[in-house]
Amino acid sequence: MAVEIKDLSYTYNIKSPFEKRALDNISLTVDDGDFFGIIGHTGSGKSTLIMHLNALTRVQKKKKQNPTAVLNVCGIDLACKKPDLKGVREKVGMVFQYPEYQLFADTVKGDVAFGPKNLKLEQEEIDRRVREAITLVGLNYNEVAERSPFDLSGGQKRRVAIAGVIAMRPELLILDEPTAGLDPQGKKEILALLHSIKRTCPTVIMVSHNMDEVAECCNKVAVMGEGKIMGVFTPQELFSKRDLIKSLGLELPTVTELALELDESGLDVPPNVLNENDLIEEIERAIDKKAKQV
Ligand SMILES: Nc1ncnc2c1ncn2[C@@H]1O[C@H](COP(=O)(O)OP(=O)(O)OP(=O)(O)O)[C@@H](O)[C@H]1O
Numbered sequence: 363m364a365v366e367i368k369d370l371s372y373t374y375n376i377k378s379p380f381e382k383r384a385l386d387n388i389s390l391t392v393d394d395g396d397f398f399g400i401i402g403h404t405g406s407g408k409s410t411l412i413m414h415l416n417a418l419t420r421v422q423k424k425k426k427q428n429p430t431a432v433l434n435v436c437g438i439d440l441a442c443k444k445p446d447l448k449g450v451r452e453k454v455g456m457v458f459q460y461p462e463y464q465l466f467a468d469t470v471k472g473d474v475a476f477g478p479k480n481l482k483l484e485q486e487e488i489d490r491r492v493r494e495a496i497t498l499v500g501l502n503y504n505e506v507a508e509r510s511p512f513d514l515s516g517g518q519k520r521r522v523a524i525a526g527v528i529a530m531r532p533e534l535l536i537l538d539e540p541t542a543g544l545d546p547q548g549k550k551e552i553l554a555l556l557h558s559i560k561r562t563c564p565t566v567i568m569v570s571h572n573m574d575e576v577a578e579c580c581n582k583v584a585v586m587g588e589g590k591i592m593g594v595f596t597p598q599e600l601f602s603k604r605d606l607i608k609s610l611g612l613e614l615p616t617v618t619e620l621a622l623e624l625d626e627s628g629l630d631v632p633p634n635v636l637n638e639n640d641l642i643e644e645i646e647r648a649i650d651k652k653a654k655q656v
């Protein structure tokens with residue numbers, strides 16, 4: 363399995379007036395091949411949890427906070443005293459919130475090459491990976507390679523930043539809110555990119571408030587609340603729990619919302635549809651059925 367977590371807790375500012383228990387006895391498994399979603403209220407601990415997965419945040423002293431904690435990521439034990447940090451940074455690719463703020467090079471090509479260069483790969487292999495990653499994120503290599511990343515649109519910048527992580531070919535790719543703060547066009551571009559990622563990256567974990575991307579991409583979704591895992595669901599299960607979605611302050615996926623409205627207005631469309639193509643099929647079926655009845 364890609365990730366195994368047992369009994370993991372984390373407290374910020376221990377023994378200060380600002381003490382905050384951000385993770386409270388978390389247990390969770392992510393299997394190889396999963397596109398695993400994590401959703402939950404602001405402050406529920408999502409970022410704290412994923413920052414443990416590439417050891418940016420270290421497991422707190424085991425005896426006191428986490429007497430029985432287990433944290434294995436891509437075969438690396440991160441709960442031991444001296445974890446293999448180099449190994450985990452190579453295997454786990456992390457795309458932070460607003461990753462475009464971390465762009466720095468003069469050219470798109472130079473920015474995407476930064477990670478592979480650090481892996482000390484041969485120049486030919488670096489060039490190959492850079493070209494591949496830029497293409498995979500939906501940009502035209504010949505058009506953008508020599509341009510400054512700062513001249514691109516918001517959605518394009520973000521895709522360059524994601525390409526830099528993909529070029530490292532991580533075993534596990536982690537995305538924290540990949541569409542946050544983008545305009546509708548930028549969101550659409552990233553959603554298309556998530557579909558390419560789904561085809562090419564072995565295992566993906568994605569934190570998201572955007573239920574469209576969760577419905578379209580994830581095969582499992584963990585719901586977090588106050589530092590705990592409140593449940594792990596398939597998207598079908600999750601989006602049939604309307605009260606839970608509402609209590610988290612989230613919206614249903616656009617497609618599911620539309621299916622519900624059609625159902626309520628008398629067209630016989632099942633309300634648990636999760637993607638556009640299925641909805642179109644269901645509408646056609648319902649219209650056919652109605653036509654036969656007349
Ligand atoms: N560096 C920090 N110092 C102190 N407290 C922190 C720190 N980072 C996070 N916290 C607190 O820990 C809790 C969990 O925060 P975290 O950022 O993991 O939540 P989140 O689910 O990622 O939220 P969001 O949806 O807003 O990104 C919150 O109460 C937060 O205020």
Ligand SMILES: [Mg+2]
Nearest residue numbers: 408409410538
């Ligand atoms: Mg966060």
